[in-house]
Amino acid sequence: MVDTTKNTQIYATWGRNVAKPVNPNVAGKLITKAKRPLMVVGSEILKDEKLVEKTIAIARKGVPVAATGHSITALVDKDIGAKYINVHSLGHFLGDKNWGGLDGQGSYDTILFIGHKKYYLNQVLAGIKNFTDLKTIAIERNFMQNATLSFGNLKPEVYLEALDEFIDNL
Template sequence: MLGRNIPYQPTAGTNLHHAEVVSTKIAVSMVKRSRRPLLVIGEYGGEAVRYLEDLSIEKIYTPREMNLLDLIKMVKREDYDLVMFIGITYYYLNQALAHMKHFSDTVTLTLDGKYIPNAHYSFPNMEEGEHIEAIKRFRMLLENL
């Protein structure tokens, strides 16, 4: 796991409470255990997003359907217990997640191929191919629930 949880921007991870690195299996078990999960899809997800688009989880596309900051406010108002993010600009998402970490009880999980320190749980740094494989596996395990 060496180097797998180093933030893309080292200054983004100067706090004490860094994200916990999770595998696809644990991510799936988190989705399974949550009462009301939400998947937030950004515009830079690339090929990986295609595998998540037809999942039977509530989805919001940002910024097409909602601005990320409005979305964060909405998540705080509603009773979502798990919010997953994919395909959002690294530093923008990291700022939004910092707000979620300090001002809400919602558990955040990032499905991007890079470690995002301000989430509660994050995938580790991965090569592109490895990331797509992980998302495929995530989807397959979710379907087998």
């Protein structure tokens, strides 16, 4: 089992709650138990083909995909139904309980994040954390202090191993 709960040093935080470290097996089981999960994919996945493959593997386990930035270029022809949306707009929509979601089936309850720049995503997560009741899980390589749950700061090879374990538990 990969321990992703170590090295959770933070440099700045917003709000009174800080993310709890989570291991990949627990994060995977939480997504499996979610009534309406959504995976939000950032363009950082494009820096590593293995990360693209793991993102697609997660989507193929039945997790709907919101592609932000230019991550859509890696996901558009993969038959996973990825929908494009700006991450800041998505953060705004997620706070609206009457929003029908990207597929018109209703609002989401658990949001999974992968492939984002830390400084950019933490701003979106701060808004979600402080103005919604959503559970957010950051399976990023860096600790995201404004998520509900997050992997710690990981080396690239440990991160890929953690994602494999996460996928196995979906």
